[in-house]
Amino acid sequence: MTQPPEDPTPPPPGDQTPPPSYEQQWPVQPAPGAPWPQYGSPYEQPQAPKSGTNGFAIAALIFGIIPICFLGLIFGIVALVQTGKSGQKGKGLAIAGIVLNVIWLVAGVTIAVVSSLDNADRDSTGTITKSGKVSVFDLKVGDCFNGLDNVKMGDTIFTLDGVPCSKLHQGEVYAEAPINEASYPGPESLQRSGETPCKDKLQQVAPKHYANRDVGVIWIYPEKDAWSRGDHHYSCIAISVGRSTGSITD
Structure with a gap:
């Protein structure tokens, strides 16, 4: 008995197209009007903390020592928010600037109250x-x-x-x-x-x-x-x- 060949219809000479792979998940060319597929990891890559000292923290300390319109209080709050997110240095400077501005504010209010008590009625x-x-x-x-x-x-x-x-x-x-x-x-x-x-x-x-x-x-x-x-x-x-x-x- 003669056995049939393993592939009764061999490909014509010159046709070298490989068979489709089951690992291919997307077509090379999307259908007209369809979006291009997006590739990437489903996990967010962690960001490295920024180096250096936060500029707002430095400004908070300066304006805490030399109070001008209590800008140190504002800069200190901004610095705490930014250092908490970025990991930069300067949290201690920001806190010091806030504390100094609060001290100046309390002193100013106290002086104003005492002065008003000394005024004529x-x-x-x-x-x-x-x-x-x-x-x-x-x-x-x-x-x-x-x-x-x-x-x-x-x-x-x-x-x-x-x-x-x-x-x-x-x-x-x-x-x-x-x-x-x-x-x-x-x-x-x-x-x-x-x-x-x-x-x-x-x-x-x-x-x-x-x-x-x-x-x-x-x-x-x-x-x-x-x-x-x-x-x-x-x-x-x-x-x-x-x-x-x-x-x-x-």
């Missing part, structure tokens, strides 16, 4: 009812005060000791006189030119004291910064010999 009309510090920028006509013992002409004054006019006091703001200059005339000019308008005001509001010459007249004038903020007047102050009670305008 006013009623709804603006009259001083309780003794305390009064800024020269907040002086009002009718304010009485002490604290002029060591003040000389040309000195820079920031605060005065405001008191109710019913108590013994050295001086009283009896008027404001405008400074009629287009530009800042300078401190030397203002030292000289304030006398005439303030004496004229004294004659108007307290003619008896003006005629008897029983009070002296001084004036507070604005410095250049205050001038640029719109302060263009003299605060005219009557100074009594010794201390007196009441207002010179009574």
Whole structure:
């Protein structure tokens, strides 16, 4: 008996196409309109931590030592978030910057509260009812005060000791006189030119004291910064010999 050949239909000469492999999962060319297959590992590769110190952490420490608008607090929070994700160095610097900024903030609030407790109290009309510090920028006509013992002409004054006019006091703001200059005339000019308008005001509001010459007249004038903020007047102050009670305008 003759056995048939193992492959009754051998491939024609020259056809070397290999048989299909069961390991081939995708066609070489996708069907029209179909997306190209994506190959890759289904697992994310871990990223190596960044080297060096986080820049925001360094900035947080700098602005913690030299506080500017409490930027160190903001930079410190940003640095903590970034170092937690990237693995960079600087977490300790960020924490130090935050702590320093908190200390500055607490100190500033404390100073502001203590200063406010030391300020003079006013009623709804603006009259001083309780003794305390009064800024020269907040002086009002009718304010009485002490604290002029060591003040000389040309000195820079920031605060005065405001008191109710019913108590013994050295001086009283009896008027404001405008400074009629287009530009800042300078401190030397203002030292000289304030006398005439303030004496004229004294004659108007307290003619008896003006005629008897029983009070002296001084004036507070604005410095250049205050001038640029719109302060263009003299605060005219009557100074009594010794201390007196009441207002010179009574």
